[in-house]
Amino acid sequence: MTNPRKSSALKEHEGVSEPETTNKRAIQAIKTKRQSQPSAADLVKGILAKNLTALSRAITLVESTNPQHLKKANTIIQACLPYANKSVRIGITGVPGVGKSTFIETFGTFLTSQGKKVAVLAVDPSSTLSHGSILGDKTRMEDLVKDDNAFIRPSPSGTSLGGVARKSRETIILCEAAGFDTILIETVGVGQSETAVHSMVDFFLLLKLTGAGDELQGIKRGIMEMADAIVINKADGDNLKNAKTAKVEFNRALHLYPPKESGWQPKVLLASALQNEGIPEVWQLIEDYLDLSKTTHFFDHKRNEQNKFWxxxxxxxxxxxxxxxxxxxxxxxxxxxxxxxxxxxxxxxxxxxxxxxx
Amino acid sequence: MTNPRKSSALKEHEGVSEPETTNKRAIQAIKTKRQSQPSAADLVKGILAKNLTALSRAITLVESTNPQHLKKANTIIQACLPYANKSVRIGITGVPGVGKSTFIETFGTFLTSQGKKVAVLAVDPSSTLSHGSILGDKTRMEDLVKDDNAFIRPSPSGTSLGGVARKSRETIILCEAAGFDTILIETVGVGQSETAVHSMVDFFLLLKLTGAGDELQGIKRGIMEMADAIVINKADGDNLKNAKTAKVEFNRALHLYPPKESGWQPKVLLASALQNEGIPEVWQLIEDYLDLSKTTHFFDHKRNEQNKFWxxxxxxxxxxxxxxxxxxxxxxxxxxxxxxxxxxxxxxxxxxxxxxxx
Incomplete structure (x- = not known):
């Protein structure tokens, strides 16, 4: 086959280079600035000053596989540690389709309206392969993404759950040092990630649907037993009656489990993230839990155990x-x-x- | 306080030794015979000839901490492997007081009456400390212990669950090579042992009680989700009505879990080991499971996965x-x-x- 361009009437003569119209020096200055690596001390200073660019750059170091970056990341984390640990960390899980993004959008917006500073992270080892299954699409959180009091960071990629979990856990520390007081950690309810997330949060929330046989689908065995609360989402319209029945059933099922070490009895709530219903109640429940677990010192005990676990x-x-x-x-x-x-x-x-x- | 015996009228004079009435040479001969170590090949031969003394001695080698013994044990296990793997392995768990010993006594006796050869083992790392909590007291299985077609072996002691589990798993191989076609593995429903036992059995049976708030007590989170069947024991007399209600509740709870990889839907049965009621039904259920899992080849698949896991x-x-x-x-x-x-x-x-x- 001949090259059509060669024999074509459209064949073009080779042109001549246009003279440079940009200032080479200016370009070089921009490139240098882009490549300049702020020092660990600069990034720490930035993080503590609540500078989100510094925070993002530090997280990028945490997520890097370059040993030099990791060394720098460790220095930053050590320096941030005294300022971390002052938040509530909430794990949110549920099968795909349960409405996690919409729930986090509505719940996060409610929290910032209450004066909270909310960081949303994700633990999803599958994102390496699928290139960002959950939280990859920030457009599903369009209000929260524009909210000055919210910070959204998709799952780091990594070859192993262990790696992804480590990175997320260090990211929590950085976000806390940057003044975020409520950390939401999203994960898909289909793998081992829940165990990892469960071991880095204070409160673990399972989103469920009713109808469409969701009770029998997808959620991995054992996850329901980790839950501090089950929120039946999309409890609106025609779904409401089924949701109420499901609430009774889940409550009954939860009572078949032995009491938790925290002394907390897991609760079942109804909500509709889309209709913005039942959201303050979810937060109230978490506050009840925090009251209880701080009074009994279980809160600190659990965090200490989590650190040893990690x-x-x-x-x-x-x-x-x-x-x-x-x-x-x-x-x-x-x-x-x-x-x-x-x-x-x-x-x-x-x-x-x-x-x-x- | 003075020692009453010293000042008492009951104070005894020290006696004199009685002359030996036994033949020292005979004793020496017996001791020598006891100490003689049969070779690995002899023990394998004995095991394959269904000699229970050879089986017990080989298990003792498996349970030893002496490296020489372990080496010999490994040789025996390798030689027995081609003759193992031809049994059904059933895990049995439940909190203390649920009647595990009585259930195993009745169930085991039923199985031998059906022509089965039954080995009863236990996995209980706590036995190191408490010196044989479960199965230590063979007297609670007085029929089975006299049954020629049954072999009962208490939990090996060990410093770690990993060690105990390894020993139990090797013991299964030896029992199978010695012709035992039904292996019952008992464990207490309060620790991590269930996960270990679950990963060495074909079928996992959870014993439950009704009444006395047992639903809320003791059984560790996650164990119910492993069960292939729940047997509500002591379902007799005044308890029967409550047991029937509990059956409905457990069935409902089991339906909240996602389907098992085996395609098997766990069932709830009533039984009274003491009254010998409901026992053939338990075996029938296990046979149903075996039919299903062998037809789908899940049976072999699971064993292969278990071997890789170990x-x-x-x-x-x-x-x-x-x-x-x-x-x-x-x-x-x-x-x-x-x-x-x-x-x-x-x-x-x-x-x-x-x-x-x-």
Whole structure:
């Protein structure tokens, strides 16, 4: 096939370069400014001055895989620590379609109207593959995104849940140091992410739908038991009657579980984020929880336990990744898994072989 | 206070030793025989010949902490593997007082009457401290203990759940090689042991009581979601009406959970182990499950997944114990935990310090 352009009447003569009309020096100055890396101290100063650009840049360092960036991020986090820890951290989960974005939009806007400063984060390891499933589309939170008292940050990408969770947890510290007093952490109700989020929040809220068999769909086993509250969303219009029935059923189901260590009895509420109904009640419930857990000192106890959990978790994640990323072990693991599948070795004998390669 | 015996009229004179009436040589011969260690090959031969003494001795090797014994145990297990894997493994849990021993006694006796060969094991890490809480008292299974087609083995002791679980899992292989076709694994419904047992059985049965507020007591969060069946025990006499109500409630609660990967819908049954009522129905339900899961090949799939799980679990347990038992790390861990409690370091910075000592 001949190149149509070559034989075409449309063939163009090559042009000549236009003379430069921009000031090279000015361009260079802009480039230098863009590339200039503020120091860790500058970023800390910015964060404590509630500068959102500084906050965003620091979070970008936390999310980086460059060891230099991580070192800088650690310095910033250490410096921010004394100013963190002064917020309420709320986990929000529910299957896709339950209306998490709309709920967070309405709930977040309610909170800022009450004088709160709200940071919205997400933990969603799948975002690496799907390029931002939840919170990727900020347009679904169009009021909140324009709200000066709100800060929205999509899920960091990462190869493992452990990595994503670590980054989110450090981001919480930075947001708190920047003066955000209410941290909402969104996650999809379909994976292990809930356990990770549960271990970084004070209060865990499960959004549910009624009708359409949602009770039987999607929510991973065990998540309902973590919930401090179940909010049945879209409880409006024709749905209201079903929602009320579902409320009774969920309440009954929650009573089958043993009491929580906090002494808190999980509650079921109805809400319609779209109609802006039931939202103050959700916040009131969280305040009740905070009152109770601060009176009993469970609040601090839980945060302390969470910090210890994250210490051990970080160590164990690294021990595992160091082991499984060893090329000799990687190769032998495949061989041993095949032996196990064939029934020619026991899991314990196979483990001995692999540990011998360490 | 003076010692009453010293000043008492009851004070006894010290006696003199009685002359030996037993043959020292005979005793020595018995001791030698007891101490003689049959070879691994002898024990394998004995196990495959369904010799219970050989089975018990091999299990003792599995449970030993002596590295020589463990090496021998590994050889035996590898040799038994081709003959294992041909049983149904049933986990049985429930809070203390629910009647686990009586249920296993009645259920096990029913199974042997049907021509089954039944091994009863236990996973109970607490037995290290309490010296045999569950199954320690074999007298509560007085029929089964005399039954030639039953083999009862209390929980191995161990310092960690991981250790106890590993030992139990290897014991299953030995029992299967010795011809036991039905393995019952008992555990107390109060700890992490259920997760371990759940990952080594085909079918997981939760015993419940009705009345006395049992629904709200003791059973750890998450255990109900693992159950393939809930059996409400002691459903007899005055209790029967309450048991029927509880059955409806549990059924309703189970329907709030999403479907299991097996496609199996967990069922609720009533039984009275003491009155020997409802026992064949429990077995029928398990057979229904086996039919379903074998037809869909979920049965083999699950066992294969369990084997892979145990491979990784064994590796990770060892990586952790090697790390945390390092004296330098042990000492620094206490220091870093204190820093975390004081809020002067982040869990992630503390983890870096500790990992640097590896």
């Amino acid at each position: 210490l051990l978790q970080t160590i164990e994640d690294r021990l595992k990744s160091d082991f499984y990323n060893n090329p000799a072990i990687k190769a032998e693991l495949q061989i041993q898994l095949q032996h196990i599948e064939n029934g020619t070795t026991s899991p314990f004998a196979a483990a001995e072989v692999l540990l011998g390669l360490k | 491979l990784l679990q064994t590796i990770e347990d060892r990586l952790k114990s090697d790390f945390y038992n390092n004296p330098a790390i042990k000492a620094e861990l206490q220091i870093q935990l204190q820093h975390i409690e004081n809020g002067t370091t982040s869990p992630f910075a503390a983890a870096e310090v500790l990992l640097g000592l590896k």
